[in-house]
Amino acid sequence: MATATVTTSNVTLAARLDRLPPSRYLRGLVARISLGGWFEYYDLFMTAYIALGLIKSGLFTATGFFDWAAFASFVAVMFAGMFVGTLLFSWVSDTYGRKATFTYSLLWYSIATFVMALQNSAFTIDLWRFIASIGIGIQLVTIDTYVSEITPKNARGSYIAFTNVVSYSAVPVVAAIAYLLVPHEYLGLAGWRWVVMIGALGAILIWFIRGDLPESPRWYEIHGQKEKAEAAMVDIEDRVRKETGRELPAPQVFAGESVATKGSWLEIWAPRYLSRTIMLSLFNLFQTIGTYGFAAWVPILLFKEGVTFVHSLEYTFVIAIFNPIGPLIAVYAADRFERKWQIVGLALGIAIFGLIFSQMKVPGLIILCGVLFTLAYTWFTCAFHAYQAELYPTRIRAQGVGFVYSWGRWSAIFVGFVIAGALKQYGTTGVFVLIALAMVAVAVVIGAMGPNSTGERLETLSS
Numbered sequence: 001m002a003t004a005t006v007t008t009s010n011v012t013l014a015a016r017l018d019r020l021p022p023s024r025y026l027r028g029l030v031a032r033i034s035l036g037g038w039f040e041y042y043d044l045f046m047t048a049y050i051a052l053g054l055i056k057s058g059l060f061t062a063t064g065f066f067d068w069a070a071f072a073s074f075v076a077v078m079f080a081g082m083f084v085g086t087l088l089f090s091w092v093s094d095t096y097g098r099k100a101t102f103t104y105s106l107l108w109y110s111i112a113t114f115v116m117a118l119q120n121s122a123f124t125i126d127l128w129r130f131i132a133s134i135g136i137g138i139q140l141v142t143i144d145t146y147v148s149e150i151t152p153k154n155a156r157g158s159y160i161a162f163t164n165v166v167s168y169s170a171v172p173v174v175a176a177i178a179y180l181l182v183p184h185e186y187l188g189l190a191g192w193r194w195v196v197m198i199g200a201l202g203a204i205l206i207w208f209i210r211g212d213l214p215e216s217p218r219w220y221e222i223h224g225q226k227e228k229a230e231a232a233m234v235d236i237e238d239r240v241r242k243e244t245g246r247e248l249p250a251p252q253v254f255a256g257e258s259v260a261t262k263g264s265w266l267e268i269w270a271p272r273y274l275s276r277t278i279m280l281s282l283f284n285l286f287q288t289i290g291t292y293g294f295a296a297w298v299p300i301l302l303f304k305e306g307v308t309f310v311h312s313l314e315y316t317f318v319i320a321i322f323n324p325i326g327p328l329i330a331v332y333a334a335d336r337f338e339r340k341w342q343i344v345g346l347a348l349g350i351a352i353f354g355l356i357f358s359q360m361k362v363p364g365l366i367i368l369c370g371v372l373f374t375l376a377y378t379w380f381t382c383a384f385h386a387y388q389a390e391l392y393p394t395r396i397r398a399q400g401v402g403f404v405y406s407w408g409r410w411s412a413i414f415v416g417f418v419i420a421g422a423l424k425q426y427g428t429t430g431v432f433v434l435i436a437l438a439m440v441a442v443a444v445v446i447g448a449m450g451p452n453s454t455g456e457r458l459e460t461l462s463s
Helices: 011-016 024-058 071-088 091-096 098-116 123-149 153-168 172-183 191-209 218-221 226-244 265-269 271-295 298-304 309-320 325-334 339-359 363-390 394-451
Strands: none
Touching: 011 218, 011 226, 024 071, 024 098, 024 123, 024 153, 024 172, 024 191, 024 309, 071 123, 071 394, 091 098, 091 123, 091 218, 091 339, 091 394, 098 123, 123 153, 123 218, 123 363, 123 394, 153 172, 153 325, 153 363, 172 191, 172 309, 191 309, 218 226, 218 394, 265 271, 271 339, 271 363, 271 394, 298 325, 309 363, 325 363, 325 394, 339 394
């Protein structure tokens, strides 16, 4: 797109946002938003670390197909709730704003999760897990949308990767807490209940840091609230200018660039976005098998291979320590290499490392392969979260991302049962062959259908 002469009348909010230099203020802003993701990831990965506790308590069994008492049902209802949240409620963020949706979805999750920790049957645990996961589904879509809209184009991938550094730091924390608490009972409550309640109570802390978060200026603009959009933009610019002590660079304005009006969900099926919607839906169907197939099941997979209850938690904790390292790599690489090809390469890496992991019997090699798998899938997560948020316009970004992301949640409802069946019939090797095939499918879909996106303005990508 050609550039145009800069005048006060044709400088868009997008141009002003995209010229912002790196700053502590923007990093701090993203960090505060990421704290919401921290508790969401605590909850997501908690599934794996309380699994053996739920089974040991007699509430769930390790295997079973479409059985409420099977651990697979606990995994399934989590993803069913996320499916409902992403598919049916992503419009809330586009309608009522990023900040409000971020705040109230987190509060929803926190309350429902605390109630779940007090339940005494597989059915009621699953019920409240489902309710809590609706809030998680809304939250994860909102965080990607929020961060992508308030950060400059040349660093967008790095900032979203940074959200994952913060979010994935929850994984070793919950793994350590589970290692210390799950095998024991305190004050008459099983250790797994304490793990759940700690996450639920901690999430409420975010309520008290939400006040200084700005709404997305792009969202205000799309909704015709021009004065609020300008005020939010000026505040961001002033804070960055004050911190850097320099005047901001001149904005880059593209000829013909304009601000669109509010959109509708049906727009994701328009010719401009149809291939992206199909591509990202297929991508999410397959990627969940690879990422959550490992993350939610690794303690049980180790246990079924003869690793003891305690040692399984120990190995898992060591592997979990490396979860934030993958996003740290992504912070460096996200905007230096084309996002599309990062996703393709990492998907193939996940497939290879998973297959090797399934053949390892020596503790050190088990941990090494688990670490390599973890580094690949956490970096992969950063890349695809940035990628899918870039491919829809602001007016329908949360709805578009919510729709395509929901297919990952849909497939994940059944993944637990499929993995449980594969584990029973074919052992851990069969599970990792399934994961590898899914990740090869991811590489093919993105490689064949995905557009390039790195360093492009959001409005250019979606125009």
